Amino acid sequence: MPTVIFRSPDGTAHQVTAASGTVLMQAALAHGVPGIVAECGGNASCATCHVYIDPAQTGPVGPPNDVEDEMLDFTAAERRPTSRLSCQIRLSDTLDGLVVHLPEEQV
Amino acid sequence: MSAGVVIVGGGQAGFGVASTLRACGYDGPVTVFGSEPHLPYQRPPLSKKAHTGPDDLQVSLVPETFYRERDIDLRLDEEVVSLDRAARTVTARSGARVPYTHLVLATGARNRPLTVPGADLDGVHAVRSLDDALAVGRALATAGDVVVVGGGFIGLELARVALAGGARVTVVELADRLLGRALSPALEPRLRERHERFGVRFLTGTAVRALEGPGRVERVVTSAGVLPADLVVYGIGAAPREELARDAGLAVADGVLVDELLRSVSDPWISAVGDCARGPHPHAAGPVRLESVQNATDQGALVGRRIAGREPEPYASLPWFWSDQGDVKLQIAGLRAPSDEVRLTAGDSPERLAAYAFRDGLLVAVETLNWPAEHLAARRLLAHGTPVTAADLAGTTLGALARARRATEVRT
Numbered sequence: 425m426p427t428v429i430f431r432s433p434d435g436t437a438h439q440v441t442a443a444s445g446t447v448l449m450q451a452a453l454a455h456g457v458p459g460i461v462a463e464c465g466g467n468a469s470c471a472t473c474h475v476y477i478d479p480a481q482t483g484p485v486g487p488p489n490d491v492e493d494e495m496l497d498f499t500a501a502e503r504r505p506t507s508r509l510s511c512q513i514r515l516s517d518t519l520d521g522l523v524v525h526l527p528e529e530q531v
Numbered sequence: 532m533s534a535g536v537v538i539v540g541g542g543q544a545g546f547g548v549a550s551t552l553r554a555c556g557y558d559g560p561v562t563v564f565g566s567e568p569h570l571p572y573q574r575p576p577l578s579k580k581a582h583t584g585p586d587d588l589q590v591s592l593v594p595e596t597f598y599r600e601r602d603i604d605l606r607l608d609e610e611v612v613s614l615d616r617a618a619r620t621v622t623a624r625s626g627a628r629v630p631y632t633h634l635v636l637a638t639g640a641r642n643r644p645l646t647v648p649g650a651d652l653d654g655v656h657a658v659r660s661l662d663d664a665l666a667v668g669r670a671l672a673t674a675g676d677v678v679v680v681g682g683g684f685i686g687l688e689l690a691r692v693a694l695a696g697g698a699r700v701t702v703v704e705l706a707d708r709l710l711g712r713a714l715s716p717a718l719e720p721r722l723r724e725r726h727e728r729f730g731v732r733f734l735t736g737t738a739v740r741a742l743e744g745p746g747r748v749e750r751v752v753t754s755a756g757v758l759p760a761d762l763v764v765y766g767i768g769a770a771p772r773e774e775l776a777r778d779a780g781l782a783v784a785d786g787v788l789v790d791e792l793l794r795s796v797s798d799p800w801i802s803a804v805g806d807c808a809r810g811p812h813p814h815a816a817g818p819v820r821l822e823s824v825q826n827a828t829d830q831g832a833l834v835g836r837r838i839a840g841r842e843p844e845p846y847a848s849l850p851w852f853w854s855d856q857g858d859v860k861l862q863i864a865g866l867r868a869p870s871d872e873v874r875l876t877a878g879d880s881p882e883r884l885a886a887y888a889f890r891d892g893l894l895v896a897v898e899t900l901n902w903p904a905e906h907l908a909a910r911r912l913l914a915h916g917t918p919v920t921a922a923d924l925a926g927t928t929l930g931a932l933a934r935a936r937r938a939t940e941v942r943t
């Protein structure tokens with residue numbers, strides 16, 4: 425089971441372990457990680473599940489899909505090269521140890 | 532026992548109140564009554580794919596541990612049957628009485644019933660709950676002819692789900708067009724055409740007169756002829772669940788009437804949120820009742836923050852909505868009024884369309900087909916109150932305007 429660390433802007437870390445195949449956004453919600461809103465429930469409609477992937481790990485996570493890429497231009501917090509929508513990422517054993525940074529705001 | 536917050540209704544809005552109370556540090560008792568046996572769950576997926584088994588029960592908003600860890604007393608399968616405003620208690624079907632200092636009504640809505648003869652036959656369903664969705668999912672597995680009564684959001688979604696499952700699908704709608712006032716007349720034919728291209732048949736301006744069959748439905752009698760049917764699903768609107776409020780003497784009028792802080796206009800210790808509440812909104816001329824995840828979530832959070840002791844805020848969130856109908860993603864930002872002027876614009880690829888609605892020359896709402904980025908740009912600009920005129924939009928998109936605006940913000 426992959427483990428993910430969510431880092432809040434204030435530096436707090438939330439460690440979450442979830443089954444392989446779990447959507448990253450769901451893993452955060454299930455553990456009450458603050459800072460992921462996910463208003464649309466993972467439907468790629470709201471961009472309130474925005475995260476920054478740790479720069480060292482963008483390779484294994486992969487790039488955003490086309491729709492996601494466009495949506496990332498309109499997130500509440502600034503877009504960075506490491507920006508992704510967490511509802512579009514599925515956890516797998518290769519992502520074990522993933523570090524994800526939470527943005528200042530989602531809405 | 533010291534009184535705390537009692538929330539009636541374990542859905543999207545009730546969940547929002549309870550989780551926000553704890554996130555804001557409220558440490559009194561929080562009790563949530565839910566009349567369904569399931570953990571609070573999301574309804575949108577119910578009409579967007581065929582649900583057939585236990586795997587599909589994974590629509591819960593959060594797992595059970597979430598409530599336990601936060602000391603939220605979640606009482607499932609337990610319906611509140613009365614309120615005593617003088618004693619400040621609620622009474623549940625089991626007889627349990629719980630005192631409150633603040634009461635939040637988050638009872639949602641129920642489907643308007645189909646009242647034609649034969650509506651009680653087997654094989655006739657509406658979708659509101661998880662159990663409804665499972666029943667429809669199972670029926671779809673063997674249905675050859677499906678008749679959808681009502682061309683609203685849920686009807687159109689279910690039509691595409693049935694079609695994807697291999698059924699022949701006819702949508703019967705009483706009005707001359709789909710989605711009534713929810714979609715601008717300019718966009719409606721384009722949406723309809725996309726569904727027709729995939730094989731959905733529409734009978735608009737057509738009344739359903741009766742459902743017939745020997746115990747199980749076999750035919751739908753309409754003003755335009757008789758249709759064969761193994762399965763009938765209907766979605767003809769919803770009505771707020773307001774009996775508790777009405778019986779307790781609170782003002783109701785197609786929804787529990789609330790003020791801008793979402794408190795009952797009759798009792799400041801009672802709030803109402805989500806599908807069951809009707810209140811003022813800066814984007815609407817009169818009190819509105821909205822049925823959307825956005826509204827349930829934002830209203831729940833607003834009331835949670837207020838009760839937890841944060842500075843009270845008037846409800847003013849920008850309304851937005853989405854509906855996934857097969858390959859069509861319909862999204863709406865803002866509230867359009869029938870008198871608004873609408874301009875239709877094609878996007879940069881053939882499946883993308885936007886309808887921009889202007890009131891007194893300013894953009895107030897945007898409907899998009901398969902164009903999530905434009906929808907999000909609309910939400911950013913409308914929520915910030917950025918004035919956009921038709922001239923501003925000539926030859927460009929909201930996406931481009933929002934990007935330019937963001938670039939300026941970064942510079943200043």
Ligand SMILES: Cc1cc2nc3c(=O)[nH]c(=O)nc-3n(C[C@H](O)[C@H](O)[C@H](O)COP(=O)(O)OP(=O)(O)OC[C@H]3O[C@@H](n4cnc5c(N)ncnc54)[C@H](O)[C@@H]3O)c2cc1C
Pocket residue numbers: 539540541542543544545564565566567573574575576577578609610611612637638639640658659660685772775804805806807821822823824825827851852853854855
């Ligand atoms: C099939 C379907 C698809 C939808 N799709 C979309 C979509 O794509 N996008 C979108 O934005 N919105 C969609 N909606 C609307 C959205 O789901 C609702 O607006 C939202 O769920 C409202 O939340 P709520 O908490 O007010 O009500 P609900 O989620 O309905 O929850 C209310 C709960 O309270 C319980 N309850 C009622 N009375 C009592 C009582 N006396 N005691 C105890 N419990 C009680 C009810 O059983 C229910 O579980 C959809 C709705 C449906 C039915």
Ligand code: FES
Pocket residue numbers: 449461462463464465466467468469470471472473509510511512
């Ligand atoms: S949860 Fe809405 S876009 Fe990810």
